[in-house]
Amino acid sequence: MFSHKEIHLNLPNSDISYYPIFFSKSEALDFYNTILNETNWRQDNITIFGKTYAQPRLTALFANNKKTYSYSNITMHPEPFTKTLLTIKSKIETLTDVNFTTCLANLYRDGKDSNGWHADNEKELGKNPVIASITLGAARHFSLKYKNDKNLKHKLLLENGSLLLMKGETQHFWLHQIAKTKKEVKPRINLTFRVIY
Numbered sequence: 001m002f003s004h005k006e007i008h009l010n011l012p013n014s015d016i017s018y019y020p021i022f023f024s025k026s027e028a029l030d031f032y033n034t035i036l037n038e039t040n041w042r043q044d045n046i047t048i049f050g051k052t053y054a055q056p057r058l059t060a061l062f063a064n065n066k067k068t069y070s071y072s073n074i075t076m077h078p079e080p081f082t083k084t085l086l087t088i089k090s091k092i093e094t095l096t097d098v099n100f101t102t103c104l105a106n107l108y109r110d111g112k113d114s115n116g117w118h119a120d121n122e123k124e125l126g127k128n129p130v131i132a133s134i135t136l137g138a139a140r141h142f143s144l145k146y147k148n149d150k151n152l153k154h155k156l157l158l159e160n161g162s163l164l165l166m167k168g169e170t171q172h173f174w175l176h177q178i179a180k181t182k183k184e185v186k187p188r189i190n191l192t193f194r195v196i197y
């Protein structure tokens, strides 16, 4: 059906694939503009190790149910999927054969916005979550770090229109982040499709 170029990362205890051109550049920029303007972006306060910070990016939650998503001491309540998000979701579902319930959207306004080291291992995601992550707009580096050996790291550039798929035991063994950068970078929207049980 699809003949997307797939780059499978050769890292232990993981199942991570990168599809650099899941959407064409122009399709991805159309999605970027629509989602940027249609979304009620919010900036939550998060609490990590007892300290409260303004999250260094804007977020929004969408779902086809009422289930909330909680992490770092915040609980997000979803809004219904938009037509654009349903178009994107359905193309990912054809590739993965997973029915995603939920999408967490992140807006990195510039290089100062980031997402610190974490695993997507909240219990509502189930044992071995499938996370499908779309990049729209500017490219940013995605870093991976092995929990058992912090010297084992991997970094890849997530480009406009790309899909990164993490599944299997990845979240048990690996942390990931989007680090801040001093380079001039334009805004990036990230959409992470998930199943919430």
Ligand SMILES: O=C(O)CCC(=O)C(=O)O
Residues within 6 Å of the ligand: 104, 106, 115, 120, 133, 142, 158, 176, 178, 190, 192
């Ligand atoms: O922006 C990204 O590519 C990663 C987002 C992420 O890790 C998350 O929302 O859990």
Ligand SMILES: [Fe+2]
Residues within 6 Å of the ligand: 118, 119, 120, 176
């Ligand atoms: Fe994540």
